[in-house]
Every structure is written in C-alpha cells, then in structure tokens.
Amino acid sequence: MKLGEGVEAAIHCAATLASVEGNSTMPGAALAESFGLSPSYLLKHLNMLTAERILESVPGPAGGYRLARPAERITLLDIVLAIEGREPAFRCGEIRRNGPVKLDASAYVKLCGINAAMLKAERAYRAALAETRLSDIVADYQAEGDPRSIAASCAFVARHQRPQKSASTKQV
C-alpha cells in the first residue's frame, strides 16, 4: 500500500501543462527543472502518460509535451492508473483453494468475500479520484494558492512554452 513518487511528479507536471496556452508544448527538461527532478527519470513517467493518451509529445527542436485533451476531461484517476497500472491493488490469490482439502471447482463459483470487500473499497478510492478533474486542481491553486507562487509558476511557463504550428494535426 504505497504509491510510487512518480505519481506526484506526474500530477504536478500535468497541472503545469494545463497552464500552457493553446497547442504550445513544454519540454520535459523544463518540467524537471520546475520541480527539481531528474530529467531522464521524469521522461519515463511522461512517456507513460503519453502511452495512455493523456499527454501528446512533439519531437524535434521546439518540441515537448502538452495535454492530449482539455484539463476538464482529465481526472486524477487517469493519471494514477497510467503510472501505477490499471490492475487493482488487492490481487486475490485464491489461497482458499490451496488448503489440504481439495474441493471441486464448483465449490468456488462465488467470489471470495474478502476479495469482494477489498475491491469495493478500491472502487470507492477510484471513484474519489475520478471525481477530481485536473482543472479543479488548477482552479483551486489559482484561487487559494500564494500569489508569489502563482506568479512564479506563470512566469516559468511563459518562459519555457514553445508555440506550435499545426494545432490538432495529430494522427494515430
């Protein structure tokens, strides 16, 4: 029951990318500098987000990353699942069948009650994450964050964002 710290970096980067205008991009190196992280390592997580269609990457000079869709359509659950994987945290190993008494498979047609309870809790966890959109995070930060911090963030984004030519000319 421990999330990798890459999740924190991924959410922060996504929130930062939500502040870039239009179809501009921001290099991974700039994002890494923004949070004092290893550029090479952050690329790994950004790559995962790209693989899950949360970010888009533009190669070449003046390239970088940007959100693949509006921040209103990106939830924290999307990011967490992209980094940590979609499989549930509790994996039932069906150890109830490994006892000395071997029963027919028909005795285990019903789902293990423990598994059901754990999955129910995890559904609540995911539901709570799903109802928090990335735009909410940004809006809350803009509303209640410290003015100095907001100014510094905006200046950093304005300095490192790179405008692009073709807007949504993204083929699959």
Place this chain on the structure above:
Amino acid sequence: MKLGEGVEAAIHCAATLASVEGNSTMPGAALAESFGLSPSYLLKHLNMLTAERILESVPGPAGGYRLARPAERITLLDIVLAIEGREPAFRCGEIRRNGPVKLDASAYVKLCGINAAMLKAERAYRAALAETRLSDIVADYQAEGDPRSIAASCAFVARHQRPQKSASTKQV
C-alpha cells in the same frame, strides 16, 4: 499502488481464527497448512497482527494464536493497516518547493491541493474498509459459501484448535 499478498493471508487467517471457540488457540503452522502457505513466512504477518493488538499469541506446547477481541470489533482496516503500515499511500514530497525559484516558507502554508485530493481519496478507501467488520466476512461466508467448503473449514478448525486454561487472564 500494490498491496502485498500478506494482506490476503492475514485476513483469511483472522477469519479462520474467528471460528475458534472461546479462548482456544490455533498454531500458526495449522493456519499455514490451511491455505498452503509458508509457515515461516506467515508467522511474520501474524506477528504484525499481534503487535497491533489484533491477535494474541500463546507460547509453548498447545499454544497458538487467537483474536485479541471479538470479531465484531475488528475491521478490515485494522488488518490492512497492521500489515501495510499506518502511513498514507500517497506521500507528498513537496516537490513544488524544489523549483528554481526559491520562495519563503510562508508561501507554502496551505496544504498542496494535489496532496489534499489524494488524501481525500484515501480517506474514502479507508472508510470503506473500516465499515466492513471481520464478523461480516465470516457471516457472509457462513451464509452464502459452499456447504462443502464450510464443512471442511469447520472440521479443520475443530481438529487444530487447542483449548486454553486461563480465559481472559491477559495483562498488558
């Protein structure tokens, strides 16, 4: 976001111990055999449950483990926290402070919005686990489980449980 498989073993063992009568105990070796697990490794998890006052251990011959309190007062959250630790899964590293722009500590008095959202989700997770008592697991199994499996479990418990002398003569 991945729970150790020891959680599953711990819950199954606790549910089994809920079926022993009175103050009788059950050796860890029997529990391990009941689920086809390594006896030495299961002891590690049972020891954690004992440290968290969920189980009680009786040394010596005819010793073993038993619940430290009625199954109605043991929740899945208690067991999960005992195995996985009480600290939250998402640990905010405060990377927002590690940027190139160094701000005064007064700029970060408010909790990080990302951290707040993640902790809120985790509270929902824990709340769902807390409302499931160990007695519910046992009752559901007794009610809807396969009769053959129930009979086998009862027989196994009856064969391996060891009655004790002093009932609740347990000092802290």
Place this chain on the structure above:
DNA sequence: GAAGACATACTCGGATATAATGTGTCCGAGTGCCCACGG
C-alpha cells in the same frame, strides 16, 4: 535572388545499472507438558 538539399542541434524513446522493498527461510528464546526419580 530563390529553391533545394544537407548538416546540425534539439527533442523524445527505449534499453540498461543501482537501491529499496517485499518475499521467503532459518535459527534461537521461551514455555508448558511428560517422565523419571526420590520420599
């Protein structure tokens, strides 16, 4: 002077080492039972 081709510099992407955690195992400390011995 304008157009095309080439070299270049910057970007992301995947393959590769290292540290931490979880998993699995082993041996030692402690306790109650059983038996032998003595009264």
Place this chain on the structure above:
DNA sequence: CCGTGGGCACTCGGACACATTATATCCGAGTATGTCTTC
C-alpha cells in the same frame, strides 16, 4: 503411592538471504531548423 525436579518437544519471535519492483541514468532514433550550395 504421591510430590518434585529435570528433560524435552512444541510454540512463537527475531535475525538472515533472495527476488522483484521502483528508482535513476545513459545512449540512440527522429525531426524541424538553419545554412550552404546550386540553378
């Protein structure tokens, strides 16, 4: 025959290796830019 002391077997508890995952890093593939040559 009964009480007592000691040996023993069984239990849990903590300390010790191994495997897997997460962390961190490096090098290679790809592309738009800028420049040079040529028409």
